[in-house]
Amino acid sequence: LAKTTQPISMDSYEGQEVNITCSHNNIATNDYITWYQQFPSQGPRFIIQGYKTKVTNEVASLFIPADRKSSTLSLPRVSLSDTAVYYCLVGDILTGGFKTIFGAGTRLFVKA
Amino acid sequence: DTEVTQTPKHLVMGMTNKKSLKCEQHMGHRAMYWYKQKAKKPPELMFVYSYEKLSINESVPSRFSPECPNSSLLNLHLHALQPEDSALYLCASSQEPVNEQFFGPGTRLTVL
Numbered sequence: 001l002a003k004t005t006q007p008i009s010m011d012s013y014e015g016q017e018v019n020i021t022c023s024h025n026n027i028a029t030n031d032y033i034t035w036y037q038q039f040p041s042q043g044p045r046f047i048i049q050g051y052k053t054k055v056t057n058e059v060a061s062l063f064i065p066a067d068r069k070s071s072t073l074s075l076p077r078v079s080l081s082d083t084a085v086y087y088c089l090v091g092d093i094l095t096g097g098f099k100t101i102f103g104a105g106t107r108l109f110v111k112a
Numbered sequence: 113d114t115e116v117t118q119t120p121k122h123l124v125m126g127m128t129n130k131k132s133l134k135c136e137q138h139m140g141h142r143a144m145y146w147y148k149q150k151a152k153k154p155p156e157l158m159f160v161y162s163y164e165k166l167s168i169n170e171s172v173p174s175r176f177s178p179e180c181p182n183s184s185l186l187n188l189h190l191h192a193l194q195p196e197d198s199a200l201y202l203c204a205s206s207q208e209p210v211n212e213q214f215f216g217p218g219t220r221l222t223v224l
Contacts, residue, residue: 034212043116043202043215044155087154099168100145100213102154 004088004103011109018075020106022088025069033064033071034089038105044087048073075108083110116216118203124222127193133219135186135203143209144186146178147202149218155202161186162209193223 005023012018024033032051036044048055050062050071061074075082085105092099116137125131135144143162147155159178160168166178175197177189186203200220204213 041200041218041220043204043218044213045215046212049212100157102156105154 004090006086006088006103006106008104009107009109011111012078013111014079015077018078018082018108018110020073020075020086020088020108021070022073022103023070024088024090027068027090028092030092031068031090032092033062033068034091035060035062035073036087036089036102038085038087044102047086078108078110080110080112082108084108116203116205116214118201118216118219120219121217122220122222124224125190125193126224127195129193130189130191132190133188133201133203133221135188135205135216136184137205137214138184139205139207139214140183141205141207141214142183143206143211144180145204145206145213146186146188147204147215148197149200149202151199159188160209167209190221193221195223197221198223 034049035047038044146158149155179187200218
């Protein structure tokens with residue numbers, strides 16, 4: 001299983017773009033990259049998932065370089081309500097659910 | 113209905129008690145999961161059910177006993193727990209084991 005490394009914490013201000021990078025040097029060919037968001041005392045919430053290049057949805061973008069050894073979650077124009085822990089996960093798309101391993105997570109604190 | 117519900121929200125039990133946690137989803141998902149999360153730590157996978165059959169038991173002590181009575185319901189039976197088992201217990205479901213997981217709000221368990 002590919003191990004992930006993320007910054008422990010990040011600070012930002014409202015309205016800024018936030019980029020959180022995750023390293024996964026031993027990512028396997030069948031592995032997808034998934035990001036979850038978690039607020040205190042709540043369950044994690046799926047944000048985005050991708051395999052290569054760029055994926056965008058209504059809340060975030062995910063950038064994955066050609067070597068796939070890292071990925072960057074981009075949150076455009078953050079607000080105070082984006083203060084949360086963000087987890088990067090790497091897993092086989094075919095069997096990933098059977099071995100879901102959350103990384104340590106990045107605590108994002110958005111200030112006014 | 114796009115929710116995973118968990119009951120109770122809070123539970124306090126003694127080390128000799130027997131209790132159960134309940135999880136329910138009505139999204140037609142065929143995979144359901146139990147996670148344990150200690151404070152300021154990432155969720156740790158405990159059990160995975162796929163099509164109502166236990167697929168993964170991550171070497172969890174036998175004092176935790178999962179049960180999947182039907183495709184919508186997941187229970188976690190607790191017996192003779194230790195104080196170190198105090199944590200947030202999260203239930204999740206996904207359409208298939210490979211898809212994004214939807215998490216419930218969790219049960220905050222305190223073992224005295």
